[in-house]
Amino acid sequence: MxxxxxxxxxxxxxxxxxxxxxxxxxxxxxxxxxLSSCWILENTNSAQPIVGYGLQSLLHNESSITNLALHPSQWGRGLGGLLLRHMIKHARLTCAVRMSLEVSTSNERALKLYFNHGFRISKLLPKYYGSSDGYSMILQL
Incomplete structure (x- = not known):
């Protein structure tokens, strides 16, 4: 980016x-x-060339995913997994031993993505997103 x-x-x-x-x-x-890395996912054949982005930071030996988002027109095409795998690879290259993130308990699409890539819920975060709860999730690298 x-x-x-x-x-x-x-x-x-x-x-x-x-x-x-x-x-x-x-x-x-x-x-x-x-200490932060910013990634974009591009489709140079599109009128909207930037179709997604990811933000992650490294503190000590933990890489934290601050945000991972795709343009809504790109949902369901496997691009979130592509971007997440890149972020996991980057975390390993920076010698992180685990990754962490927070996600809304109601964000089923994101939860499925994270579970499919080995993340596990570490704790419930009541009212983390205002009126809705969140999960803290961890991936051991």
Whole structure:
């Protein structure tokens, strides 16, 4: 990802999360953090070349997935798995021993993706997303 991709990532974020989405300032801060990695998924044959993005950070020996999102028109095509596998590979290359993330208990599509890639629920996070609960999930690398 480069800095010019950030506004498109924010657009995708807003399509998915609406008023609860992260703003451009958050993305710039994350992009400029030396312990963070920002990824995009591109389809150069599309009018919308950036179809998804992932944000992850490394602290000590744990890689944390901060966000993984796809343009809604790309859901159900296996692209989330492609991006997640890239993020897992990057975590291994940076010597992380585990990965962590948080996900809404109602986000069935994301839960299926994470379970299929070996993540397990480590704890319930009551009211983590305002009125809805979340799960903390872990993948041992």
């Amino acid at each position: 480069n800095e010019t991709d950030l506004p498109t990532a924010v657009e995708i974020e807003k399509m998915i999360w609406g008023d609860e989405s992260w703003n451009l300032g958050f993305f710039y801060d994350f992009f400029n953090d030396p």
